[in-house]
């Protein structure tokens with residue numbers, strides 16, 4: 001597969017941000033400042049609750065970055081497989097040597113697993129790096145990897161219906177239109193909530209819940225979360 005814009009972007013960002021704080025390494029920043037600890041703990045709490053973590057899980061953290069979620073969820077899982085394309089980000093997670101956590105460097109567009117391998121999949125802040133066609137293919141595959149009753153959590157999805165909350169002044173409009181005109185990416189792909197819901201049902205999930213992000217999530221004015229039950 002030819003290396004695309006986002007693959008190059010994240011490989012370079014992973015290598016260049018080795019010495020940055022953990023949240024900046026995965027670009028969870030607002031006005032270039034990393035999310036503060038209080039908001040981050042609340043964010044983890046929301047995801048934990050929505051994923052109905054009970055203990056003993058077999059979890060896939062897809063596009064795990066440096067494993068900021070993996071570290072938090074390790075105690076709830078017998079095993080977590082953390083997958084990312086950036087070797088440098090994965091190295092930060094590997095250095096923690098967490099029990100039950102394995103990492104795999106792979107492209108989400110080609111990675112594959114047998115049927116029913118996991119009962120939880122976390123896919124946080126990464127769907128935007130796929131084209132719509134790649135998103136459909138990945139959702140079809142994730143439905144196979146999850147056992148019946150398992151939960152897929154898709155976090156931080158850029159909301160196509162709230163594009164202008166993000167591109168919210170003349171300068172940003174100009175950046176947006178210049179980038180689209182030139183075929184260059186900024187945030188990545190934006191998804192209407194209804195599109196994602198219908199995709200989930202088409203792909204084999206029995207239930208799809210679209211959740212508004214609570215105020216403590218730093219991108220709540222233009223992103224949402226989705227919880228899909230297999």
Ligand SMILES: C[S@@+](CC[C@H](N)C(=O)[O-])C[C@H]1O[C@@H](n2cnc3c(N)ncnc32)[C@H](O)[C@@H]1O
Nearest residue numbers: 010026063064065084085086107108124125126
């Ligand atoms: C914004 S970060 C989110 C990291 C983590 N999920 C979190 O929320 O802390 C996006 C991650 O997606 C990874 N990524 C981007 N494209 C990818 C691909 N094609 N396959 C696997 N990982 C990819 C990047 O390397 C990066 O770690």
